[in-house]
Amino acid sequence: MTLIPRIDDHACLGHGDCAVVAPEAFRVDDLAVVVGSASDERLLEAARACPAGAILLFDADTGDEIDP
Amino acid sequence: MSLVIVGGGLAAQRCCETLRAAGDDRPITILSAEPVPPYDRPPLSKDALAGERDVAFRPAEWYAERGIQLRLGAPVNALESARREVTIAGGERVGYDDLLIATGARALMLPALAPFANVQALRTLADAERLRAAVATGGPLAVVGAGLIGLEAAATARRASIEVIVIEAAPRPLAGVLGPRAAAWLTARHRAAGVAVRLGTTVAAAHGNGAVEELELADGARVPCAHVLVGVGVRPAVDWVAGSGLDPAGIAVDDEGRTALPHVFAAGDATGGSHWEAASRGGAAVAGALLGRAARPPAPPQFWTDQHGVRLVCVGDPRDAREVVAHGHLAPAGDLAAGDFAPAGDLAAAGDLPAASFELDHLRDGRLTAVLLAGRPPSALRAARARLSDEPAIPERNAA
Numbered sequence: 423m424t425l426i427p428r429i430d431d432h433a434c435l436g437h438g439d440c441a442v443v444a445p446e447a448f449r450v451d452d453l454a455v456v457v458g459s460a461s462d463e464r465l466l467e468a469a470r471a472c473p474a475g476a477i478l479l480f481d482a483d484t485g486d487e488i489d490p
Numbered sequence: 491m492s493l494v495i496v497g498g499g500l501a502a503q504r505c506c507e508t509l510r511a512a513g514d515d516r517p518i519t520i521l522s523a524e525p526v527p528p529y530d531r532p533p534l535s536k537d538a539l540a541g542e543r544d545v546a547f548r549p550a551e552w553y554a555e556r557g558i559q560l561r562l563g564a565p566v567n568a569l570e571s572a573r574r575e576v577t578i579a580g581g582e583r584v585g586y587d588d589l590l591i592a593t594g595a596r597a598l599m600l601p602a603l604a605p606f607a608n609v610q611a612l613r614t615l616a617d618a619e620r621l622r623a624a625v626a627t628g629g630p631l632a633v634v635g636a637g638l639i640g641l642e643a644a645a646t647a648r649r650a651s652i653e654v655i656v657i658e659a660a661p662r663p664l665a666g667v668l669g670p671r672a673a674a675w676l677t678a679r680h681r682a683a684g685v686a687v688r689l690g691t692t693v694a695a696a697h698g699n700g701a702v703e704e705l706e707l708a709d710g711a712r713v714p715c716a717h718v719l720v721g722v723g724v725r726p727a728v729d730w731v732a733g734s735g736l737d738p739a740g741i742a743v744d745d746e747g748r749t750a751l752p753h754v755f756a757a758g759d760a761t762g763g764s765h766w767e768a769a770s771r772g773g774a775a776v777a778g779a780l781l782g783r784a785a786r787p788p789a790p791p792q793f794w795t796d797q798h799g800v801r802l803v804c805v806g807d808p809r810d811a812r813e814v815v816a817h818g819h820l821a822p823a824g825d826l827a828a829g830d831f832a833p834a835g836d837l838a839a840a841g842d843l844p845a846a847s848f849e850l851d852h853l854r855d856g857r858l859t860a861v862l863l864a865g866r867p868p869s870a871l872r873a874a875r876a877r878l879s880d881e882p883a884i885p886e887r888n889a890a
Contacts, residue, residue: 475803
């Protein structure tokens with residue numbers, strides 16, 4: 423499976439955990455932005471780490487949202 | 491229009507980031523009492539305490555590259571708003587066009603324990619390094635106060651397999667932020683992880699020569715200890731505004747962080763809040779006001795904590811709830827059957843402790859006031875937030 427990350431701008435508070443876990447995929451200016459890709463494993467870890475629940479992950483093939 | 495920020499914590503950092511992300515390049519000066527650049531405090535009682543995380547928000551050059559003058563070791567001791575000046579200890583005056591007061595809070599200390607060498611609070615990076623060193627030499631660690639900081643530190647120290655005892659005056663932990671049901675569950679979780687939790691008692695005396703060797707509790711128990719962490723709350727660190735017209739007990743602000751004084755803003759713990767989320771929003775709101783931008787829509791208050799492999803997130807204000815409805819599996823302390831939710835997998839994996847996955851809906855007059863989520867996935871948190879506000883459950887998304 424390949425996961426595509428997105429940030430829920432309403433939920434993101436810029437905690438920054440995503441950029442610590444997967445700096446290749448996320449950067450935090452004031453809020454987080456997606457800047458690239460990372461392994462599914464890292465994306466799942468980043469989504470779990472986010473205290474705001476602001477990282478959405480989608481299956482690239484089906485478009486379904488995946489709960490980490 | 492120059493901005494001077496007094497204090498170098500999250501609210502200061504977020505204000506700078508929001509201004510610069512919007513393309514605003516006004517000169518900014520941060521006057522921080524701390525010896526190190528701004529850093530994130532929540533990890534200080536979690537993975538940073540375990541030595542697993544660097545807490546700096548940004549590398550030191552980030553500030554210089556963005557026209558932000560970072561003056562460290564520069565505590566401010568006076569505000570003269572009529573002259574638009576603050577005074578740094580030592581007498582240097584710094585003028586401002588706009589001022590953000592973001593000096594945060596300081597940890598309270600128990601006077602009876604203060605004289606001893608092995609007693610500390612946990613607020614700063616230096617505190618965390620000191621506690622980490624103490625934990626590394628072995629226990630027992632006595633934690634006085636079962637608030638968020640004390641419990642997180644207790645859980646982290648326990649991971650290092652040292653003896654930990656938590657002493658709390660109230661009949662339950664986190665009484666200020668959690669209801670009795672969640673508190674009972676959390677107490678059982680700590681005990682299952684091997685933390686001794688003593689509720690409804692206080693420290694009556696401390697014995698030792700220079701360093702505490704034994705705490706004597708009000709119920710007569712004697713607790714041997716090698717180190718003592720005091721986590722009995724914080725108070726806004728704004729004594730320095732005394733005489734300016736602002737309240738040195740905590741600065742009142744509107745939704746955009748404006749104080750009663752012109753061109754003076756405040757954000758974060760200096761305003762009497764005490765959660766990370768409020769400081770982040772507060773710093774960003776001040777930046778928004780300086781930019782003349784509409785404020786972000788208000789959001790319910792929120793905090794999170796990680797303890798013994800379980801993440802607890804609370805959305806809303808649970809304190810005045812009259813009714814609590816539980817969904818999920820509250821074992822080992824709860825009375826619900828398992829199975830309402832699927833196990834939360836890695837999120838709850840913590841040695842041999844059972845996985846936790848439950849939600850507590852807090853209601854008052856039939857209205858939902860807060861949801862506490864334990865070991866639940868992000869989609870559940872978003873759904874809870876949507877139930878608490880008019881925010882759409884499926885939000886608009888920015889591009890990948």
